[in-house]
Amino acid sequence: MKTLENDKVFYAFSPDMTPQLTVKQGELFLLETRDCFANQLCSNEDTLEELDWDRINPATGPVAIEGVKAGDMVRIDIKKIELSGRSVMTTIPGAGAIQGISQFSTRVFDNSRGTLLVETAKGTLELPLKPMIGVIGLAPPEGSIPNGTPGKHGGNMDCKLIGENTSLYLRASVDGGLFGCGDVHALMGDGEVLVCGAETPAKVTLAASVVEAAPLPVPFLETDSLFVAIATARSAEEAFKTAIDHMFSFLIETAGLEEGDAGRLMTLVGELKFCQVVDPEVTIRFEFPKSVLAELGFPGITQ
Numbered sequence: 001m002k003t004l005e006n007d008k009v010f011y012a013f014s015p016d017m018t019p020q021l022t023v024k025q026g027e028l029f030l031l032e033t034r035d036c037f038a039n040q041l042c043s044n045e046d047t048l049e050e051l052d053w054d055r056i057n058p059a060t061g062p063v064a065i066e067g068v069k070a071g072d073m074v075r076i077d078i079k080k081i082e083l084s085g086r087s088v089m090t091t092i093p094g095a096g097a098i099q100g101i102s103q104f105s106t107r108v109f110d111n112s113r114g115t116l117l118v119e120t121a122k123g124t125l126e127l128p129l130k131p132m133i134g135v136i137g138l139a140p141p142e143g144s145i146p147n148g149t150p151g152k153h154g155g156n157m158d159c160k161l162i163g164e165n166t167s168l169y170l171r172a173s174v175d176g177g178l179f180g181c182g183d184v185h186a187l188m189g190d191g192e193v194l195v196c197g198a199e200t201p202a203k204v205t206l207a208a209s210v211v212e213a214a215p216l217p218v219p220f221l222e223t224d225s226l227f228v229a230i231a232t233a234r235s236a237e238e239a240f241k242t243a244i245d246h247m248f249s250f251l252i253e254t255a256g257l258e259e260g261d262a263g264r265l266m267t268l269v270g271e272l273k274f275c276q277v278v279d280p281e282v283t284i285r286f287e288f289p290k291s292v293l294a295e296l297g298f299p300g301i302t303q
């Protein structure tokens, strides 16, 4: 399998990036990713002073996908996420959404045995792993978007549903797409309120291909059970309105529902949720169950 090692990283998505790897459509490839601190924090004694802030949020790539043209809808299949044996979390005063954090601290957790061992002053908790990818995207049409920032191109969406056996739909802005990902979390809840999840190096197996889908509002995610519209904006209100709007247009234009039915079903079985509130912009998603559309005869996105 074609592999990119974790020294092939970039820190901003841009159309000018030079591909480090070229893959065929549908071909499996593997990206070795560093954690969001570029693996700089390795023990509980490591301090903020040791952190080189120019090396935050590395993404491995870019990967050019053969045959992808600017304007194409690209489906990125996340096949497998293998975590390293350890995760790190930090508390950083002034960062994140928890205003009461007053002290910097680092905690390194063992996740080598299939669970996350979270040490607290009151004892150790063993939590189930839910691997997810924080930073994932394609080059934007212009400019340079730091990996810490989410947007239409993907980026630091920190959506906990972007995990194994899901497909992310994005629009290519340049030929080849120029894909990259990083910032894998062993576990994170909605909101990412502290400013990080259980940050861990990983090996991510992926495949990418062009899909002839009806217009899809991107970024759009498909899991085994859900269709998910993901939206990022400066304010939460703007983000949730966009997420709602995108799911509504998907249900009408792609799934063929009537307006009133789409609205009623979004209210009855849809879920509006926060992905993250700590990156430069807010990311919110709208989830809709695939089973409901299947019952109404929708064959799926790629058919």
Ligand code: CA
Pocket (backbone or CB within 6 Å): 036, 134, 135, 156, 158, 183
């Ligand atoms: Ca992140």
Ligand code: ZN
Pocket (backbone or CB within 6 Å): 036, 134, 183, 184, 185, 196, 197, 199
């Ligand atoms: Zn992260």
